[in-house]
Amino acid sequence: MDPRVREHAETVCDHSVDLQEGDNVVIDAHPVAEDLVTALHEVAADRGAHPLAVQSRADGRFRRAFLRNHDGDFSLSEHVMALYEEMDVYVAVRGSDNVTETSDVDSETQAAYNRATQPLLDERLSGRWCLTQYPAPANAQLARTSTEGYENFVWDAILRDWDAVREFQSQMVAVLDDASEVRIVSGAETDVTMRVDGNPALNDYGEKNLPGGEVFTAPHPDSVEGEVYFDKPLYHQGREVTDVRLTFADGEAVDHAAGKNESVLTEVLETDAGASRLGELGIGMNRAIDRFSYNMLFDEKMGDTVHMAVGRAYEETVGEGNEHNDSAVHVDMIVDMSEDSRIEVDGEVVQENGTFVFEDDA
């Protein structure tokens, strides 16, 4: 077994979920991730925890079979709920043998299933959890690279000194926590401002997401003004949307365009009232992630990028008394900040062409 698999498992257990003796653990993974699940069993045994491997990922063949053969009148699985209620730690492993496996599941059926099983999701996210990635060939294919190249990419992003990452990123947290207005400028087409005062900035250093590597907060929903060109393609429900342009006025995306699959973008923005406003501003700071891989778990943490999500804001990024943007969607899109770009906070440049002011000191 590649020794990085065992290191990966140790990082999940010791860093991400802080595994303790007696913890009841559920590991949800596709068989392609068998090596990692095996290593997680090794580490769990060593720490005196109780692992159970399940296979119920939303993008898998079993879920597809279930959804396509159901009459749509879904109800909660009480035995799975009982399992989750006694669970201390949930480890979800991305990675499959076909990333488009559920592309022929009717989206209304999918939505009905999600509504009926929402309490399972809530219960799963109520304790310690971690979402990570196994570098399977199908995911390498999605990233348009070789399997070996993808393994290096994934494990370089995951096997980091996360304490050092936390320290480094805490400087950006301090900047945003003091901020009132953030301005993002990139090239000739992106110049957008938004207010973030009172909204906490969170430091993602590889706990609930592995890899981590971003600092993120929520803009005030009605404060966003200006134009954004998203350099990196958006990959939504199996379709690629390129060259997305959004124009904001009073927080709302009043105009939008895309190069390819503009209708997908339109559909997202028209989901509900919150879907046409920003719910997140994130600063990607994991420089081990140096390529776009069509996988938001990695893409949004890419070094020298920022991302903005239309739709739902994370509860913990909205300060008391501030407005919370609510929506059924949360769709991230990425701006390349490596060239001809800057982030300004209350009129002061905090990042220029990818380099932060607190790095200039070094």
Place this chain on the structure above:
Amino acid sequence: MDPRVREHAETVCDHSVDLQEGDNVVIDAHPVAEDLVTALHEVAADRGAHPLAVQSRADGRFRRAFLRNHDGDFSLSEHVMALYEEMDVYVAVRGSDNVTETSDVDSETQAAYNRATQPLLDERLSGRWCLTQYPAPANAQLARTSTEGYENFVWDAILRDWDAVREFQSQMVAVLDDASEVRIVSGAETDVTMRVDGNPALNDYGEKNLPGGEVFTAPHPDSVEGEVYFDKPLYHQGREVTDVRLTFADGEAVDHAAGKNESVLTEVLETDAGASRLGELGIGMNRAIDRFSYNMLFDEKMGDTVHMAVGRAYEETVGEGNEHNDSAVHVDMIVDMSEDSRIEVDGEVVQENGTFVFEDDA
């Protein structure tokens, strides 16, 4: 997908476990059985049941990793117990990519784990359950045949008219239910008698075991007299024991011998007091099983055979007030009855060279 996979899943759901709307189902299988687990999800969806796929088979790579890295001080997984308590149906699928995967797990560790998790096993067997087989290449290899040949063998044994099987076998149940003494004679080396009066004979027609195909009861533990030569090799803990001979007096195996690996046989018989007495007499009646495949789920149902198990008797085969043979082991061994053989019940021949008296009427 081979259409027999879907038929297999339907047989499990509709015949073996009588799946009902709302049933909470757990399916425990290795990834090699992915097609069958997919089909079980299809059928479960169609019937309005709730399936969850887990991977916790005792012979798998995850269990091996867990056991080899544990200090041996095992305790119960409370979340798995909670899952089982809310479960209505348990489907266990045999089949793996290496049938000797756990051969390097220390047997004391294995025993300690089994003792600590006994309540899980009891809970799992307290409801509706089915143990079946997926015809994976490694299992074909164990059976010393091609994968295609093994697929045919497995599905021929499983996809039967189980109502007709029940009817046919009920004739043997009637014979044994009225019996006091059973005598098994085969060739020059097997002539053994045992009392079974008051002990119910059970009709196995593919419910808890799929394939089914046997009628079985318990001998009185102190009643067995005579000699048995077991024609078919015994495969115990990864080792093959050939040409087993047992001599019984007052129910106890007072003498034993084997061609290969006699020490394994000795170890079994010396496990505890009950291990040297019979706990089961079974009549194999599934003639679709025409070959030995080193898999007791099939071998013990083979047509034209009888099997006897040393060790524990099944509760439900011991009549009220009759003695129950208790033991930590239950090891089946098989006698070929196709030639120069007969089963006598209270002095009357009920089977000769594999043909039952109730078949003579046809």
